[in-house]
Amino acid sequence: MSTTALPAPAPAPPRVETPFRRFVSEFCESKVALGALVVFTLIALAAIFAPWISPQDPYDLGVLDIMDGRLEPGSVGATGITHWLGTDDQGRDMLSGIIYGLRISLIVGAGSAIIACLVGASLGLLAAYAGGRTDGAIMRLVDLQLSFPAILAALMILAFLGKGVLNVVIALVIVEWAYYARTVRGTALVERRREYIEAAQCLALPTHRILFRHLLPNCLPPLIVVGTMQVARAIALEATLSFLGLGVPITEPSLGLLIANGYEYMLSGKYWISFYPGIALLITIVSINLVGDQLRDVLNPRLKK
Template sequence: MYLSAEARMAAIDFDVELRRAGAHATGGWRRVLFLAQRHVLGAAGLVIMTLFVLTAMFADFIARYDPLSVDAAHALARPSWAHWMGTDSFGRDVFSRIIHGARISLAVGLGSTALGGSIGVIVGLTSGYLSGWVDLVFQRVSDVLQALPLLVLALVMTAALGPSLPNVILAIAIPLIPTVARVTRANTLALREQPFVEAAKSIGMSEVRIALRHVLPNTLAPLIVLATAQLGSTILTEASLSFLGLGIPEPYPSWGRMLSESAAEYVRTAPWLVIFPGIAISLAVFGANLFGDALRDILDPRQRG
């Protein structure tokens, strides 16, 4: 028997699980605490992502220097109290550039995930609900797009569009569309035969309203999990594009470009130029993946013991 996403979510009885864990009180915070204790790595990922978002939001207050300010007199300065993570070959403060680089990574990650997800949902809903030749055309286009890896297709797109923040977001978003569309389509195909959809049709509700009001809400759970998984991939892809010189252009701070500028020439003489941007990229991707895995376990009843 097929269960909709709402039914699967309802099957997670937090109160029963709390009693099993020995908790006698109920409430939102109790549930959050229980889930954090049960999914420690997911909680750690959420903390990392929260810090990442707060850093991006308050970068102007956290950074000690202007990330674009050049100071040739202090070029390649080692980490010290004045410059916590040292300076680069232009005398720019590495800590300040990493802090402001979080904004770019967050903008690209959220922007491309939201754009690709929105288009993918529209394509998947249309394909699954209408079926027929519309479904056939969309599926063949998806096959073509999925034939190439995310990074390769993003490289082709950025090379054609040129390096800029909007172009990078668009280039990374397009390869995400087929995956989101297929997940949405699969859920739509199962849901359109459900009794509540037939009931909506019988009272004269339009096809568009049925799709948006009844089908789409029941596909949100897997889409949320997919979005968190794609967030880490988009951050890593942006760093890879910038590392290859096709991402965010100078002088704007990008973690990938910071690595690209330093990896070959200064990896031995000024290792902090490679270590700190690498740690920032790793933490952001690691946090997104940990949180995504935990969210999948929570929303998927098959993962619960």
């Protein structure tokens, strides 16, 4: 009795290596950067869902335990809330204050970075494409901006505008846009000599279309890297400004304010008021910088060490 062999299964089609898959694969080669991305994602989720996951609203005066819950290193308050990281001099839960403070840090950092990127990238593209006096005027303005220390310029601006989240964002945009402009201009000067730009000019396309539809996409890799680094820098600057008393008002949660509030109690042994917010700020900035370093290596392999 003869048996008929079954036909061999058809081979699986080869997996298509798309640019996105290649980017993810190269990014995940660094376990440190992948871990930093996970940490930052958890921080961002905690900040977004702060009203639902924090033990209390630290700025709701109705839930504060001012009489018996002040300066406790870790206890159960009169309201039944467990203060895992202790309380500050106003009886506010430190864990809740840190979670809410992260919201301000991320809003200020991301908001100022996005606006500064839009302003700086537009001016950088215009300078590289127009050249001549336009390029000279914009770059002299960039040089003037970069000649001032960022913290000093931000302090001067806030001394004029006053406290507030919006004013802090405006101050950080003013001190950050020049980095984006210089980065985009350097890349755009190379790209504007490519054949596709010459072809677009021969077709008499509008200038704004050439800038933002043809030139800008090819400037995105270095712009993404700079933007990531500037988010971390903006978070650090906001914390510094709030620590010095010129950032967000005392009615807004801020890591810088929490650190400043506990500074006078450090010598008396009540370290947790400043220590835990400082650790949260450090972890946030380091995680963003590690992600930015890996993005730099992936998007520009020539910079790999």
